[in-house]
Amino acid sequence: MLDRKLIRENPDFVKAGALRKGIEAPVDEFLRIDSEWRAAIHDLEQKKAESNKISKSIGQLMGQGDQAGAEAAKAQTGELKEAIKALEPRVKDLEQQLEKLELTFPNLPHESTPDGLTPDENVEVRAWGSQPTGDYKPHYDIAEELQMIDFAAGAKISGSGFVVYTGYGAKLVRALTNFMLDFQVDENHYSEVYPPALVSSESLTGTGNLPKFADDLYRADEDLWLVPTAEVPVTNLLRDEILEPWQLPVKFAAYTPCFRKEAGAAGRDTRGILRMHQFDKVELVKFVRPEESYDHLEELVTNAESILQALGLHYRVLLLCAGDMGDKGCKCYDLEVWAPGEQRYLEVSSCTNFEAFQARRTNIRFRPEPGAPPEFVHILNGSGLAVPRLMVALLETYRQADGSIAIPEPLQRYMGTDVIPVPPTA
RNA sequence: GGAGAGAUGGCAGAGUGGUCGAUUGCGACGGUCUUGAAAACCGUUAAGGUGAAAGCCUUCAGGGGUUCGAAUCCCCUUCUCUCCUCCA
Known part of the structure; x- marks a missing residue:
C-alpha cells in the first residue's frame, strides 16, 4: 500500500514508478474516487456535527428541567437523521472502493533499483x-x-x-x-x-x-x-x-x-x-x-x-x-x-x-x-x-x-x- | 465439542444511557529540588480521518440494532480465561 497523499500529490511520480515495473497503476481512477469520497465525507461529517450539537443540548435542557425545550430540540433532529442515513452508505461504498483499489497498487522501485523488465x-x-x-x-x-x-x-x-x-x-x-x-x-x-x-x-x-x-x-x-x-x-x-x-x-x-x-x-x-x-x-x-x-x-x-x-x-x-x-x-x-x-x-x-x-x-x-x-x-x-x-x-x-x-x-x-x-x- | 466469565488508552484498571475520548495507578516525557542521581512534588501524555486553519468527524474487540443521544441496553461474530469432554 502506498501513501494516499503521495498518490494525490504526485500522481505522475506514482504512475512512472509503477511503469518501471511494467505495471499500469490505476492512478486516475483512484483520484476520481478519492475526491468523490472526500466531498462525501465532508458533507456527512458536517451533518453529524450538527446532529451531535443538538443531542448535546437536549441533555443540557433536560438537566435544567426544560422538558418542552428538549422535546422541541428532538423534533429538529429528524431531518438530519434522514440525511445522515442517506449519506452513510454512499461514503462507505466509496471508502471500500478506495481500499480495494489501493491494495492493487504495486510498491514503487527505489531510485537505486536498475531499470529493466526481464x-x-x-x-x-x-x-x-x-x-x-x-x-x-x-x-x-x-x-x-x-x-x-x-x-x-x-x-x-x-x-x-x-x-x-x-x-x-x-x-x-x-x-x-x-x-x-x-x-x-x-x-x-x-x-x-x-x-x-x-x-x-x-x-x-x-x-x-x-x-x-x-x-x-x-x-x-x-x-x-x-x-x-x-x-x-x-x-x-x-x-x-x-x-x-x-x-x-x-x-x-x-x-x-x-x-x-x-x-x-x-x-x-x-x-x-x-x-x-x-x-x-x-x-x-x-x-x-x-x-x-x-x-x-x-x-x-x-x-x-x-x-x-x-x-x-x-x-x-x-x-x-x-x-x-x-x-x-x-x-x-x-x-x-x-x-x-x-x-x-x-x-x-x-x-x-x-x-x-x-x-x-x-x-x-x-x-x-x-x-x-x-x-x-x-x-x-x-x-x-x-x-x-x-x-x-x-x-x-x-x-x-x-x-x-x-x-x-x-x-x-x-x-x-x-x-x-x-x-x-x- | 459442552457450560460459564470476560474483551476499555503503552500497560494495569474504573466507568452500566447525556460535556466520557473516558476517574485513577504504573510507565514515558517536561519541570522544581540536587554537584549528579534517587526520592518527593508540579505538569504533559491515545490513534485515525477531513480541513489552509480554527475546528469537526470516527474509534472503549468487530458487525448490526434500540435512542434525540451508547463504552454503558439488545442481537450476531471473533478472540481470551475457567471448568468439563477429547487429543499429540
Whole structure:
C-alpha cells in the first residue's frame, strides 16, 4: 500500500514508478474516487456535527428541567437523521472502493533499483568463491545413490512436487535448518521465533500476498491458508503495534515449512528438488527506522551470504531490476548459489526492502522520539536460506571421487559426521 | 465439542444511557529540588480521518440494532480465561 497523499500529490511520480515495473497503476481512477469520497465525507461529517450539537443540548435542557425545550430540540433532529442515513452508505461504498483499489497498487522501485523488465537486466554486484571445475553429478542422482531422497514415495503420498527425505537426507534437512537458525541467532543477533504455518486472510493481505496472488497459495479452510514463507506470520507478529524508539531495529529469524502451488511455473524445474510444493526455509525479518532501511538491506544481504560463506559455497549476488523484483519491493537482492551438477546458479535467497508498503498494510509503527507521533516502520526480509536448493549445491559441490559427500566443518556437529558415505550395495 | 466469565488508552484498571475520548495507578516525557542521581512534588501524555486553519468527524474487540443521544441496553461474530469432554 502506498501513501494516499503521495498518490494525490504526485500522481505522475506514482504512475512512472509503477511503469518501471511494467505495471499500469490505476492512478486516475483512484483520484476520481478519492475526491468523490472526500466531498462525501465532508458533507456527512458536517451533518453529524450538527446532529451531535443538538443531542448535546437536549441533555443540557433536560438537566435544567426544560422538558418542552428538549422535546422541541428532538423534533429538529429528524431531518438530519434522514440525511445522515442517506449519506452513510454512499461514503462507505466509496471508502471500500478506495481500499480495494489501493491494495492493487504495486510498491514503487527505489531510485537505486536498475531499470529493466526481464531477468536478463538484473545486475550482478558481486560473486564469492569460484566455480568448481570437473565432473559433477546432478543432485537427484547423488541423492538417489546415497538414499537420501525418495522421489517415488513423495509422489505416491502426495503427488508431484513432493519428496520424502530419508536417512542422511532427512538429517541434512534438519542439520541445515538448525545450523542456519543458530548462526543467525548467535552470530547476527536475530531473535528466534517459531510461528504458525497456517494464517488468516488478513495476515496474507498484510504482507501483500492477497488479494493479488491467491493462485500461488494453498487454502486449508475458509479463512486459513498455508504459509508460502515465514515472512507472512513473522511480519504480522507486530501488526497494529506502536514500537518505542529504543526497540528498533527488531530482528526475527524463523523457520517454517513453506507451501506454494507454483501455478505459473508448471513444467519448470521438474527434476529433483529445485521447485517443490513444500520446502523448508529460514527467514529473516527486520523492522527498522526509515532512514536506516537501506543500510539494513545491505546488512541483511550480508547476513544471508554469511551462511553460504560458512559452508564454502560459490555464489553471486544480483541486484534485481524493477520489473523482475515483483510487486511488493522497492529494492531487492537475490543470492544465487552455484550448483555444479546443474551447471547454473540457483536462487536461495531474496532480500527485499519493502519500505513502508507492508507496514501500512499491517499498521506497524514506531515513535521516532518518546512522545512523538507514530510513523510507519520500514520492513525488510530475506531468506536465510531456502533448504532444498542449498542442499542441491552442497551435494553437488562436495561429492568426492568415491561418491561420498564431505560435510563442511560448521555443519559437522549438526550432522554428527564429517562424511555421508555411499551405502553398501545390496 | 459442552457450560460459564470476560474483551476499555503503552500497560494495569474504573466507568452500566447525556460535556466520557473516558476517574485513577504504573510507565514515558517536561519541570522544581540536587554537584549528579534517587526520592518527593508540579505538569504533559491515545490513534485515525477531513480541513489552509480554527475546528469537526470516527474509534472503549468487530458487525448490526434500540435512542434525540451508547463504552454503558439488545442481537450476531471473533478472540481470551475457567471448568468439563477429547487429543499429540
